[in-house]
Structure formats: structure tokens, C-alpha cells
Amino acid sequence: MSTATKTVEKSTNEKVIWGSDLHLHTSFWQQEVNRYRPSVWLLVKFAVLYTYFKGMTDLGGAYWPRIVQYCNEKNIDPADIALPGAMGLAFTFFAIYGYGFFGFINYYCDDWDFFKRIRIHKGDWAWVTDPREDGSGVYSDMFKAWLFNNSLYIPTFPLVKYVIGTSCPFRTDADSLPGYFELIWQVAFSVVCFDVVFYHIHRMLHHKDFYWIHRKHHSVTVVVGPVGAFYHPIDEWLEAITASLFGPLLLWDKMHIVSFQAWFVFAIWAALEIHCGYELPWNMYQALPFSVDARYHDFHHRYHHRGNYAAVFTIWDYIYGTNKEYYEWVRNGGPFEDFTDVPFDENNKVQQKKLN
Numbered sequence: 610m611s612t613a614t615k616t617v618e619k620s621t622n623e624k625v626i627w628g629s630d631l632h633l634h635t636s637f638w639q640q641e642v643n644r645y646r647p648s649v650w651l652l653v654k655f656a657v658l659y660t661y662f663k664g665m666t667d668l669g670g671a672y673w674p675r676i677v678q679y680c681n682e683k684n685i686d687p688a689d690i691a692l693p694g695a696m697g698l699a700f701t702f703f704a705i706y707g708y709g710f711f712g713f714i715n716y717y718c719d720d721w722d723f724f725k726r727i728r729i730h731k732g733d734w735a736w737v738t739d740p741r742e743d744g745s746g747v748y749s750d751m752f753k754a755w756l757f758n759n760s761l762y763i764p765t766f767p768l769v770k771y772v773i774g775t776s777c778p779f780r781t782d783a784d785s786l787p788g789y790f791e792l793i794w795q796v797a798f799s800v801v802c803f804d805v806v807f808y809h810i811h812r813m814l815h816h817k818d819f820y821w822i823h824r825k826h827h828s829v830t831v832v833v834g835p836v837g838a839f840y841h842p843i844d845e846w847l848e849a850i851t852a853s854l855f856g857p858l859l860l861w862d863k864m865h866i867v868s869f870q871a872w873f874v875f876a877i878w879a880a881l882e883i884h885c886g887y888e889l890p891w892n893m894y895q896a897l898p899f900s901v902d903a904r905y906h907d908f909h910h911r912y913h914h915r916g917n918y919a920a921v922f923t924i925w926d927y928i929y930g931t932n933k934e935y936y937e938w939v940r941n942g943g944p945f946e947d948f949t950d951v952p953f954d955e956n957n958k959v960q961q962k963k964l965n
């Protein structure tokens with residue numbers, strides 16, 4: 610084989626499969642070696658990670674005492690507004706980063722060289738192949754589901770107060786605000802708990818008897834940021850809420866609402882970035898060992914039942930061997946032959962046939 614042919618094959622593979630050669634994870638351990646290859650972007654990732662935790666600690670320390678003071682003046686229990694406030698802020702962040710930032714990138718910057726290089730799929734975005742004529746269906750579907758699912762939280766807040774006797778199980782005082790290290794270990798604990806719960810629930814939802822709950826999330830194969838919250842309501846409660854509240858509820862009043870806020874935004878941010886369709890070089894989670902990247906989760910959306918069930922760390926996939934096919938796929942250099950790059954349910958039907 611001539612050198613010229615080899616070059617053509619290599620560039621075709623990269624163009625079709627990867628779009629860029631930033632990270633070719635040929636094995637679980639190779640992924641970790643690639644992660645810490647010295648580069649400017651690695652420093653950027655660490656800088657974003659540090660800024661995030663420092664920023665959330667300082668911001669919480671600045672705004673929470675003022676809110677408590679305001680509540681005292683108005684004779685309101687700070688616990689009554691703590692949880693809806695923290696969750697409301699996190700969902701607002703989702704709207705700004707998910708629909709605002711990624712929506713803007715998807716619609717207006719997709720042909721920039723930079724975004725072309727880091728884009729994972731080479732196929733059309735879901736709204737291009739959306740059978741509906743106006744082409745806006747995917748984003749509006751996601752937005753409606755997001756609004757509906759978020760509205761379901763509203764009646765749960767008085768219910769929580771009725772059951773546990775307080776509106777917020779976490780500390781809400783202004784005197785014991787968490788420092789930088791307390792906030793970090795509590796977020797780290799919540800991530801580890803999230804990972805255990807999420808992996809097992811998610812894997813269960815891929816069983817043929819439960820997949821109807823999870824199917825909505827997989828109806829978009831060429832994923833975009835807001836798919837991170839595109840769930841059937843039962844799926845939302847099982848995967849997103851149970852998993853993300855598990856750690857904080859174990860900590861109970863050891864956790865301050867400021868730490869909880871930092872954790873909840875951290876979780877939502879991660880969900881957006883693993884679904885965004887680009888390998889973002891500033892993705893702070895990539896500074897953490899064994900973390901899932903957008904390519905890793907993209908494989909899960911391409912093939913549905915062929916592994917990569919983890920959302921934050923790849924460890925549970927490694928323990929159960931459910932990411933073996935992914936690394937094999939990478940080593941073989943491309944999609945399985947029965948895969949068609951169809952962004953809607955056709956691909957699900959193929960996978961459903963395999964299950965039955």
C-alpha cells in the first residue's frame with residue numbers, strides 16, 4: 610500500500626469517525642494516559658475546575674448571608690426558600706448554558722473551523738433530519754419536556770416539609786458556611802454516590818422491560834446539550850433526581866445549602882457537556898481521572914444497548930466490562946457495520962429487534 614493511500618485512509622477515518630484526533634482512547638488505561646498529556650488545554654481544564662469550586666465557595670459566602678438576613682427581616686424561614694432557590698438557580702444555569710450557549714453554537718457557529726474540528730458526529734444535526742417541516746421540532750420538544758419535568762418539582766417542596774418536618778435537610782444558617790475544602794469533599798462525595806446509583810439505574814433502564822421509560826432520552830442519536838435533561842418524567846426522577854440527591858441526603862445536615870448548590874450545578878453542567886456533541890477542550894471534568902467525555906457518551910447514544918452506561922466516571926463500566934465494546938470500536942477505527950447515522954427512532958427499532 611502506498612503512503613498516499615494510507616494518508617487518504619487515515620484522514621477519511623478521522624473525518625468520518627472523529628472529526629479530530631484530539632483523543633483516541635484505544636483502551637480504558639490509554640484514555641487516562643491521553644487525559645494527562647501536557648498541553649495548554651489541560652491547564653485550561655484545571656483552571657476552570659479550580660475557578661468553579663473557588664467561585665461557588667466565594668459566591669455562596671457572599672450571597673447566602675444576605676438572603677438569610679433578608680429572610681429574618683421578613684420573618685421567613687430560610688429553609689423554605691433554600692431548596693427551591695438552589696434548584697431554580699441550577700435549572701436557570703441549564704437554560705443559559707444548554708439552550709442559550711449550545712443553541713447559539715449549534716445554529717450559528719457550526720461551520721466555524723474550530724467547532725468543525727471538535728464536533729463528534731459528522732452526520733446532520735437532529736433538526737436537519739427532523740421529519741417535521743419547520744425543523745425546530747427537536748429543540749422545542751426538549752424545551753417542553755424540560756419545562757414540564759421542572760414544574761413537577763413544585764408540589765414536592767411542601768411535601769418534603771410535611772414528611773421530614775423541614776423544607777430543607779441541609780444546613781441553611783449564615784454562620785457555618787462551607788469553606789473551599791468542605792465544599793470540594795462534599796461535592797466529591799455526592800459525585801461518587803451519584804455514579805454508583807446512576808450507573809445501576811441506567812443499566813436497569815436498558816433492560817427490555819424498562820426501556821420504555823428511557824426511550825425518550827435515546828430518541829435523539831446525534832446529541833446536543835439540552836438532551837442532558839430530555840427525559841420521560843419517570844426517567845428524570847429515577848436517573849437525575851434519585852442519583853443526584855442520594856449523596857446529599859446521606860450527608861443530611863453535614864451539608865450546607867451552598868455546597869448542595871455547587872453540587873447540583875456541577876451535575877447539570879456535566880450532563881450538558883457529555884451531550885453537547887463537541888469535545889470541548891475546556892471541559893473541566895476532563896481534568897478528573899476516569900471521567901466520561903462527550904465521545905464516550907456519544908457511543909452510548911449511537912448504539913443504545915452496547916455499553917458506556919456511566920455518566921461521570923468510567924469506573925463502573927470498567928468493573929462490569931460494559932465499555933469493552935467501545936474501546937474495541939475505537940481500536941477497529943469506526944462504527945459497526947449495522948449502524949446508520951439516523952438521528953431519530955429508526956435506530957432504536959434496530960436495537961429493539963436485537964433485544965427481543
Ligand SMILES: [Zn+2]
Binds near residue numbers: 815823909
Ligand atoms: Zn441510556
Ligand SMILES: [Zn+2]
Binds near residue numbers: 836884906910
Ligand atoms: Zn445521554
